[in-house]
Amino acid sequence: MSRVTTLFTTLTVALLAPYLAQAQAPDAALIERGAYIATAGDCAACHRTKQSGGPAYAGGYVIASPLGDIVAPNITPSHKAGIGGWSFEDFDRSMRRGVRPDGARLYPAMPYTNYQGISEDDMRALYAFFTNGVKPVDTIAPTTDLPFPFNIRAMMIPWNWMFRSDKPFRPTPALSPAAQRGQYLVETLAHCGSCHTPRNILMAEKNSQAFTGGDVGGWRAPNITSDPVSGIGGWSDQQLVAYFRNGHVAGKGVAAGGMGEAVEHSLRSLSDPDLSAMVAYMRTVAPVRDSADTRAAFGFTQVRPVSLTAYENSDTRDQNAVAGSATIDGARLYAGACASCHGLNGNGSKDGFYPPLVGSSATGSNNPNNLVMTVLTGVDRRGSDGHAFMPAFANDMNDAQVAAVANRVLTQFGNSAVQVDAAQVATLRAGGGKPLLLKLVPWIIGLLGLVLVGLVTVFMKRRFWKS
Incomplete structure (x- = not known):
């Protein structure tokens, strides 16, 4: 009887196996939805390879944080190198709580404090995409190794207790449905605040100053509140959507650095309704004015008289000549490094390509x-309307030369009240100013040492008196 039962069970399982597998495997629509959510979350911008053109989500890209270099891990479904062995619960916990399956804590360069608000349905679609829609890559990404004491990942436990919330995303009831969708995208998936919100001493977002601007690796992520002078209040809806889609708007600005990456890897691929929804929400963000602003940054439209003598007599009329020059004459440097594209009068090309x-x-x-960082690192951005490229001059100009050409541009074409010196350039070249937390490290280590000495002393005294 047992043999008959076993045979019957085996045949039943064999016959139903294809249907059971089909029922368990996510459908194509769910995977496609997850791919879109991954794009909205800008996952590819960080979890790419160190070299351009590598396999998607294979990791290895180095994120220069104020506390040290963080290497993005492989998040392909590889069982050897990625997340192939993760359950949905493992994936969900890492996305919302910043905790890996092995219990190790993630650093907040992974914006899990924002991703906490991702809906359950979106999280399951995201998991379906990464486990079934991404090609596994068996290359293990290098391990992040921050300097002491930041290499102690357990330090994230109290940090999370202070700055991470378990509250699910709740849209503001008074907003329109479109603005509510935009709020979800801006605050959660696109995690705009992770760059455009200033950080406190412990590197957490200052939510009371949300979207008023932040500093990221030398770049300035600008104020994106609805203020017409300091924020995006002077941009039309169409201009903002075009900026998200293409990375540039004539008479307003050009995306470079981290914003250029967001355009290339995320924003340009979002739907028109979603981009419009983001704009609709940003219009509702309370305006915050920077007291240093006298007019909008794009409002400096007057070209001051430009002397042609420096250009006519310049011996630095191309990039190669600039690289071999020791001059700190901003006009001559501009003639060689900038004028061929941006024009002698800074008006760019007639078709707007430059x-x-x-x-x-x-x-x-x-x-x-941002002006200095653009000179140093150049621009390499793909938008919906094509590829924008500007060479980097970090290896061709020293700090004094970068300051000179930046001051030339500011004086002739921009805000002449602002000037740059070589020391500022050196700081930006190194990735920006050190946060206060990093400056306090010697004191923190000293304090920990005193605590340790105190504990050892108490322990030894107790042993002495007991003996």
Whole structure:
């Protein structure tokens, strides 16, 4: 009888196996939805390979954080190198709580404090995509190794207790349905605040100053509140959508650095309704004015008289000549490094392919960081309308030369009240100023040492008296 039962069971399982597998496997629509959510979450911008053109989500890309380099891990469904062995619960816990299956804590360079608000349905679609829609890559990404004491991942336990919330996303009831969708995208999936919100001493977002601007690796992520002078209030809805889609808007600005990456890996691929929803929500963010702003950054549209003598007599009329020059004459450097594309008068090309320096947020801002960083690192961005490229001059110009050409641009085409010196350039070249937390490290280590000495002393005294 037992043999008959076993045979019957075996035949039943064999016959039903294809149907059971089909029932367990996510359908194509769910995987496709997960792919879109991954795009909205900008996952590819960090979890890419160190070299461009590598396999998707294979990791290895180095994120230069203020506390040290963080290497993005492999998140393909590889069982050897990625997340192939993760259950949905493992995946959900890492996304919302910043905890890996082995119990190790993630650093908040992974924006799990924002991803906490992802809906259950979206999280399951995201899991379906990463486990069934991504090609597994068996290359193990290098391990992140921050300097002491930040290499102690257990330090994230009290940090999470202070700054991470378990509350699910709840849209503001008074908003329109479109603005509510935009709020979900801006605050959760797109995690805009992770760059555009300033950080406190412990590197957590200052939620009371949300979207008023932040500093990221030398770049200045600008104020994106609805203020017409300091924020995006002076941009039309169409201009904002075009900026998200293409990475540039004539008379407003050009996306570079981290924003350029967001355009290339995320924003340009979102649907028009979602981009419009993001704009609708941003219009509702309370305006915050920077007291240093006298007018909008794109409002500096007057070209000051440009002397042609420096250009006519320049011996630095191309990038190669600039690289071999020791001059710190901003006009001569501009002639060789910039004028061939941006024009002698900073108006760019007539077709707009080479953007104007006049009426640009980078040249009119009260903060020159983005102008300097653009000179140092260049632009390499793909938008919906094509590939934008500007060479980097970090290896061709020293700090004094970068300051000189930046000051030339500011004086002739932008906010002439702002000036740059070589020391500022050196700081930005190194990734920006050190946060206060990093400056306090010697004191923190000293305090920990004193605590340890105190504990040892108490322990030894107790042993002495007991003996």
